[in-house]
Amino acid sequence: MDKYAVFGHPIKQSKSPQIHQHFAQLTEQVIEYTAIDPGLNNFVAEIKRFIKQGAKGCNVTMPFKEQAFEIADHVTERARLAGAVNTLTFNQDGSISADNTDGAGLVSDLKSNNAPLNKRILLIGAGGAARGVIKPLLDCHPESLVIVNRTFEKANQLAKMFEQYGNIASIPLERITSDMKFDLIINSTSTSLSNELPPIPDSVFAKHSFSYDMVYKGEATRFLSWAKQSGSTTCVDGLGMLVGQAAESYYVWRAIKPEQANVLSKLRLDLS
Numbered sequence: 001m002d003k004y005a006v007f008g009h010p011i012k013q014s015k016s017p018q019i020h021q022h023f024a025q026l027t028e029q030v031i032e033y034t035a036i037d038p039g040l041n042n043f044v045a046e047i048k049r050f051i052k053q054g055a056k057g058c059n060v061t062m063p064f065k066e067q068a069f070e071i072a073d074h075v076t077e078r079a080r081l082a083g084a085v086n087t088l089t090f091n092q093d094g095s096i097s098a099d100n101t102d103g104a105g106l107v108s109d110l111k112s113n114n115a116p117l118n119k120r121i122l123l124i125g126a127g128g129a130a131r132g133v134i135k136p137l138l139d140c141h142p143e144s145l146v147i148v149n150r151t152f153e154k155a156n157q158l159a160k161m162f163e164q165y166g167n168i169a170s171i172p173l174e175r176i177t178s179d180m181k182f183d184l185i186i187n188s189t190s191t192s193l194s195n196e197l198p199p200i201p202d203s204v205f206a207k208h209s210f211s212y213d214m215v216y217k218g219e220a221t222r223f224l225s226w227a228k229q230s231g232s233t234t235c236v237d238g239l240g241m242l243v244g245q246a247a248e249s250y251y252v253w254r255a256i257k258p259e260q261a262n263v264l265s266k267l268r269l270d271l272s
């Protein structure tokens with residue numbers, strides 16, 4: 001049986017084994033998919049051990065996404081631009097291929113929710129999560145993509161890094177004026193994990209705007225509740241992105257794209 005796993009620290013919370021087993025059933029394949037916590041300092045050694053056991057690939061989550069990048073022999077363009085890796089494939093010749101499917105997962109979920117990807121997008125946050133989704137968002141040809149962040153310099157660096165790929169800009173928080181409206185507002189910060197709000201004014205939400213929180217918590221995040229109060233008509237959490245990135249990884253390994261909507265609704269039911 002082909003072996004896969006997700007590596008992270010901690011890993012108990014991961015939904016990936018559940019999601020990939022759903023995919024295997026849907027595509028009538030049999031795979032083993034486990035969750036491995038290698039401890040903070042043993043990622044590379046544990047990956048090598050996993051390869052020796054005949055494993056075909058793995059997903060990588062916090063805090064190993066940069067280390068995964070470093071051990072790869074071949075890196076896709078989207079992973080290189082993201083500066084991080086969430087999917088490793090162990091090839092027959094002993095080499096390791098690395099990919100990043102997070103951005104594709106986000107865009108696929110936004111598309112299935114009919115998000116206004118061609119309009120004015122505000123991306124809040126400038127950490128690893130933001131960097132991983134910028135190129136896939138620009139590939140949707142938005143009217144504009146504006147990045148804001150608590151630490152402006154990081155937003156500015158990202159905007160410069162990606163300026164060759166589309167209409168992207170950064171703006172300091174204090175320069176957001178009440179006439180700056182956005183149709184799609186994406187929160188990539190970790191604020192929802194600590195039940196905080198990102199530091200943006202509620203004037204950014206255009207009429208009928210669409211808000212997305214990349215965090216999934218099982219209940220509406222504070223950001224999404226606030227977005228709704230501020231006039232956002234569609235508010236969506238990150239569970240679909242999680243399923244989307246997993247489907248894309250499954251495709252990288254198995255060359256077959258599982259149907260996601262079914263898995264997403266099953267997962268919502270299981271988690272409710």
Ligand code: ATR
Nearest residue numbers: 125126127128129130149150151154189190191196
């Ligand atoms: P990740 O890889 O998940 O993006 P990260 O690289 O640590 O994690 O980035 C976290 C993001 O959340 C950053 O944009 C961070 O802002 P700074 O760059 O200013 O640190 C943002 N963030 C975290 N806590 C925040 C808070 N309390 N208020 C505003 N922004 C916050």
